[in-house]
Amino acid sequence: MSTRRLVHRRATDEAGQTVWIAFGxxxxxxxxxxxRPGFRHCFAALGDEAGWTVAEPLSGRLLVARLPVPGGFDLPSFYRRAGLRVLGPFTPGEPLPQRLPSIAPFTCVALCRALLGGGAPAAWTPFQLFRALGGKEKENNHI
Structure with missing residues (x-):
């Protein structure tokens, strides 16, 4: 089992994977x-040399989809034009060992924090995560 995880970790490192977090x-x-209006949901887009994968927790379901767009497609700009606030790119971090499992609910914020890795900032709401990642509320959807 641990060998499989190492292979996955090595594959993401070699692909130069980045994480972008979108807020809507x-x-x-x-x-x-x-x-907070404008910050009621967040989701992640993972980019690599081959294209984009979106991870979006929906009510009662986790959507993970590889988008049918070319590898060089500028997905963050597309989301910004659609009215979302987008932060990134972030490099996925290493997981941190924990003595006990998390008892936090599985939310859109929890998913985005998990994709960012063990060093992700503490946050419960999309707006808290946005601010903790360096976002500014008065911006015009550009970082």
Whole structure:
């Protein structure tokens, strides 16, 4: 089992994988309206030399899709033009060993933090993650 993980880790290192985090305001569940407008959801896009993979937690389902776009496609700019705030690129970090498993719920923020690795900033809401990653609220969707 550990050999398989090492192969995966080596493959992502060799591919030069980067993580981009996108933030938006669409709320498909009533309780999400409690969150800050414009920061009610986040998801990750992983770029490598061959193209893009999107990891997006939806209500009751995790969507992971390899996008049918060329490797050089500028997905972050596409998302910005669509009105999302996008931060990145980030290099996926190494996992940190933990004595106990996390008891935090699986949310869009938890997924993005997991993709960023063990050094990801602490955050519970998309807006907290946005700010912790260096985003500025008054920007015009550009970093």
């Amino acid at each position: 305001g669409v709320a498909d569940q009533p309780w999400l309206h409690l969150l």
